[in-house]
Amino acid sequence: MLDMKFIRENFEIVDQRLRTRGGSSYLEGFRELDEKRRTLMQANELLKAERNRVSDEIAKVKDKSLVQQQILDMRAMSQKIKEQDEELKQLDEELQGFLLTVPNLPDPTTPLGASENDNVQVRAWGEPRQLNFAAKPHWEIGESLGILDFERAAKLTGARFVIYRGAGARLERALINFMLDLHTGEHGYEELLPPFMVNRESMTGTGQLPKFEEDLFKLTDPEFFLIPTAEVPVTNMHRSEILKRGDLPISYTAYTPCFRREAGSYGKDTRGLIRQHQFNKVELVKFVHPSESAAELEKLTGNAEKVLQLLELPYRVMALCSGDIGFSAAKTYDLEVWLPGQSCFREISSCSSFGDFQARRASIRFREDDKAKPEFVHTINGSGLAVGRTLVAILENYQQSDGSVVIPQALRPYMGGLERISC
């Protein structure tokens, strides 16, 4: 959420920067609504001040029969105040609802552009493997090795689900452990295992709601939402808290399954593991001091890259352009891994800084020192990595001409020493 006062005082600049996301103005109607609210509010508070003053006077008088007239006057005034309160509440809700649907300001370092075609490659690591045989896509490899079963998963649940079997299930589990061990052991993150369902407030705190409800799986009675990413429970952990300066930066890593409706993506990536309704992810989340936010994004991105490097999977780092960054993000780096089976780079991690956008929504603050007023922290998060897509990358990059798949060196300890998956 953007600061209402900031929008008011910098309207043109804010409007202009938001427009770099594409589409028309996001601030239509803001000024009128804001003006209306403040005008009413001033009138209303004037009445309340008067009521408080007279009520104090009444309190001082022992014999209430002497102040019958004032009591009657105040009765009428209270009625008026009540009506205004009602009207004001509506305006507040309207304004709040409005602000919740305004996306974050793109960071000045976010490249300008209209679509993913305008994203900028920042760096690349590793040489895309040249296989001396016809590379197969991962779903063919997975099915022929008997480690991925899409058909039976469709029977159990439906399209966009999978059953991992045998070495495949173990490989997924090995990746999760490998990533968590790396981030906790080498990169200084604290491991969390949060709830996989959260309430509406949490979804609003990180920006999924109110705008993107159709992307979520929702439970009723009680109303919970299945998390689309661990970012939601982990970021909301410190919702409505005031942290100490010395606590920052806070770094958490968490494995969770992620649940996404993938509404509007019908026809896209229908085959294989790339786009599932349920997938596993190890997430990295940081709460940082505003002055450290840029550096911490670089660090977190590097932490995610490290996973790919240790697995020896070639990738490139893309800076997303203003038209392609997410609703809550100010700046985003995507890590794209090379997939020989499909001859393309695919997103395997998305690392974003949010400035104080999420912190303001979720009211996550800190004090510079014990004397200082609370300020909003900055939040940063990224996948470290999407586990299913990592498995895809391994299958496609490590496939052999005989149909088997070699296990990357770094994972073998997690696979009980297994060096190769074959039929």
Add this chain to the structure above:
RNA sequence: GGAGAGAUGGCCGAGUAGGUCGAAGGCGCUCGCCUGCUAAGCGAGUAUACUGGGAAACCGGUAUCGAGGGUUCGAAUCCCUCUCUCUCCGCCA
């Protein structure tokens, strides 16, 4: 699922026959004094949001004692609903 207890400021904790309570007291913290170190002592200060004025320092208003409604001229205090926490019983991985 059944029975009971509770939710107050950064923390602990008073306050329930409605008004002088944004809220005692303590701790913590900040500034100053004092003490040749440390500890102790003394004095002052120390919530947040919105909003009006001001370049700013700052000054004023309103709201907030789990959340939302109600009663009242006036509610932390009374009534209703909800959420959460704790204890006991049942059930359960």
